[in-house]
Amino acid sequence: MINARTRGAFTLVELLVVMGIIIMLMALLLPAIQGARETARQGACGNNIRELAMGVVTHATKKDRLPGWKATVGGQPVGWVPQLFPYIDQNRKWEQVKANNNGYKEALKFLWCPSDPPSNLNSDPLQAPYPLSYACNGGAAGENNGDMYRDRTVANPPRVSLEDISRAGGLSNRISITENTNLKEWTDVANEYEQAVLTNTVTHMGDPTQRGKPPAANLAVPSSYHKLGFNVGYADGHVEFFVVDRIAGEPLPAAAQALYLRRMNGS
Numbered sequence: 001m002i003n004a005r006t007r008g009a010f011t012l013v014e015l016l017v018v019m020g021i022i023i024m025l026m027a028l029l030l031p032a033i034q035g036a037r038e039t040a041r042q043g044a045c046g047n048n049i050r051e052l053a054m055g056v057v058t059h060a061t062k063k064d065r066l067p068g069w070k071a072t073v074g075g076q077p078v079g080w081v082p083q084l085f086p087y088i089d090q091n092r093k094w095e096q097v098k099a100n101n102n103g104y105k106e107a108l109k110f111l112w113c114p115s116d117p118p119s120n121l122n123s124d125p126l127q128a129p130y131p132l133s134y135a136c137n138g139g140a141a142g143e144n145n146g147d148m149y150r151d152r153t154v155a156n157p158p159r160v161s162l163e164d165i166s167r168a169g170g171l172s173n174r175i176s177i178t179e180n181t182n183l184k185e186w187t188d189v190a191n192e193y194e195q196a197v198l199t200n201t202v203t204h205m206g207d208p209t210q211r212g213k214p215p216a217a218n219l220a221v222p223s224s225y226h227k228l229g230f231n232v233g234y235a236d237g238h239v240e241f242f243v244v245d246r247i248a249g250e251p252l253p254a255a256a257q258a259l260y261l262r263r264m265n266g267s
Helices: 012-063 080-087 091-098 162-167 254-265
Strands: 070-073 076-079 134-137 175-179 229-234 239-243
Touching: 012 080, 012 134, 012 162, 012 175, 012 229, 012 239, 070 080, 076 080, 080 091, 175 254, 239 254
Parallel strands: none
Antiparallel strands: 070 076, 134 175, 175 229, 229 239
16 A cells, blocks of 8 residues: 655745745736726716816806906915816805905815825925816917907906807817816916917927926816826816827827817817
8 A cells, every 4th residue: 555645845946936926926917907997097087077077067057158367356366276276066165265354265175186196385285275187178378269268357357158169160170178187286376388288389298208297388288097088078068088198208199299289279
């Protein structure tokens, strides 16, 4: 009779093989998991923009004009975001704005893209409790007529309605809101490039090396921490992902520049 020896443990070689297989599987799965998470964040960001874009549509429908990138409310200048509060279920904050009550200055999650990392410009509540990832279409810097979201604190501000946009190329072709990682807080309204994207230049559009820099006129163009592009909301309320297949240091493709400018101008 042959006595078989009972094995009590794995050999070192067997353990190394098993560990190698586990490491290989983790290496294969990790990018897929990260990609799925980013896809979810990108979708959540699109939902944020959709809520804001629909707020613009409701505002324009009830008031027969678009909000300005800056307006006077309760004797104080406010940006385009607080003007939308009554139309995105934020009436309490709107009443606080009209009462000139600083209590309205609190972080709103739907104003912040979940892919944007913390920085001293935005998501650190000790430094910037009023984060903003989204900018309105400000047209050309320095102008005060003929485009969207004009400065309504000036005398005789222009009236820009959905009907005007519809006649000038259609609501589904005009950008209303887009991402920008270079904005200040949504309570800052000193300059349009702190609240809006402009049509003066598109040189840095989508350039990852420009993300998170202090606001400046040449950075008043869309940017995001999503891969290959950014979310855009249109004047009819629908949202699309604008693809910019760009690597840091490479020039922006001419076709992407032309398409973006057409969508900004509605042509």
